[in-house]
Amino acid sequence: MRRSRGLTTVRPHGMIPPWIEAMPQTDFDNAPTKSGVVPEGPEIRRAADKIGKALVGKVVEGGTWPFPSLQQADSLILGQEVLSVTSRAKAMLIRFSSGYTMYSHNQLYGRWTVHLKATDPRSNRSLRAEFLTDKHAVRLWSATDIVLLPTPEENGHPFLARLGPDVLDESITKDDLLTHLKSKGVWRKKGATLMLDQRSFAGLGNYLRSEILHMAGVHPDDRPCDLDEDTLERWASCIKSVTVQAYEHSGITVDLDTAKSSKARGEPRRMWRHAVFCRNDRPCLTCGNLVVRVRYGGRRLDYCPTCQPARRDS
Numbered sequence: 001m002r003r004s005r006g007l008t009t010v011r012p013h014g015m016i017p018p019w020i021e022a023m024p025q026t027d028f029d030n031a032p033t034k035s036g037v038v039p040e041g042p043e044i045r046r047a048a049d050k051i052g053k054a055l056v057g058k059v060v061e062g063g064t065w066p067f068p069s070l071q072q073a074d075s076l077i078l079g080q081e082v083l084s085v086t087s088r089a090k091a092m093l094i095r096f097s098s099g100y101t102m103y104s105h106n107q108l109y110g111r112w113t114v115h116l117k118a119t120d121p122r123s124n125r126s127l128r129a130e131f132l133t134d135k136h137a138v139r140l141w142s143a144t145d146i147v148l149l150p151t152p153e154e155n156g157h158p159f160l161a162r163l164g165p166d167v168l169d170e171s172i173t174k175d176d177l178l179t180h181l182k183s184k185g186v187w188r189k190k191g192a193t194l195m196l197d198q199r200s201f202a203g204l205g206n207y208l209r210s211e212i213l214h215m216a217g218v219h220p221d222d223r224p225c226d227l228d229e230d231t232l233e234r235w236a237s238c239i240k241s242v243t244v245q246a247y248e249h250s251g252i253t254v255d256l257d258t259a260k261s262s263k264a265r266g267e268p269r270r271m272w273r274h275a276v277f278c279r280n281d282r283p284c285l286t287c288g289n290l291v292v293r294v295r296y297g298g299r300r301l302d303y304c305p306t307c308q309p310a311r312r313d314s
């Protein structure tokens with residue numbers, strides 16, 4: 001089925017080696033996982049894929065929608081076909097043949113589940129929305145940021161309207177990202193700020209910030225205007241490649257051989273997945289010098305001062 005350009009719904013992941021610990025198969029919890037990882041764009045997109053596999057092309061045969069903003073669900077969702085399920089930054093978008101979209105954002109407490117219809121979901125959480133197809137039950141729990149809106153008006157939603165280019169959007173190329181790095185409002189902002197601000201680059205988050213800056217060799221205090229063209233091109237390329245790598249491989253940002261070696265040394269999951277994030281006070285995998293932890297606005301950032309030398313003059 002053809003979906004709107006650039007907004008992926010269901011697509012196969014790369015082959016995941018069995019030694020990689022998979023994400024939970026049914027729960028997509030936006031709260032930090034046991035390993036302390038807060039889901040970022042790649043994790044939300046994987047959740048959208050999973051929900052899409054159960055819903056896309058199916059008619060919503062039943063369900064309940066107890067949340068106040070879903071009062072029109074019986075006419076706009078029930079009996080309608082699900083056309084696509086996708087994500088933008090950390091928002092989930094489910095589009096129906098009625099011409100309406102359900103927008104939801106899990107904040108820190110919402111959770112999606114996918115079960116076979118006969119399975120008892122057993123949750124103490126508050127049910128917000130339930131979609132029943134011939135086979136599956138897809139449910140949203142606890143979230144409070146949910147609206148139904150006409151699909152053509154999606155981009156006018158206050159959250160979506162403020163987003164920068166969505167890094168995981170297939171129509172956004174590294175050249176687009178390079179152009180964006182040079183644009184007004186971005187050109188003079190620090191890397192540490194840009195790699196977390198959804199209005200600059202949608203879908204990035206804390207682990208991706210450290211990993212992208214390291215892979216690109218960009219110091220967190222450097223701004224696009226401090227850098228030469230080669231470094232800017234590398235930065236743009238890494239914004240795309242590191243995020244796509246994380247999406248395709250369950251949040252692993254290093255190549256799989258590197259991850260395997262780190263895991264074989266007995267490193268915990270939060271460390272072997274990355275090149276610098278959560279590897280502070282340990283040797284950099286690239287140069288052997290120690291990775292340093294700093295904080296920006298209370299959020300941790302790990303980087304290698306050798307691989308990421310400051311280029312800013314002032």
Ligand SMILES: [Zn+2]
Nearest residue numbers: 284287304307
């Ligand atoms: Zn290094």
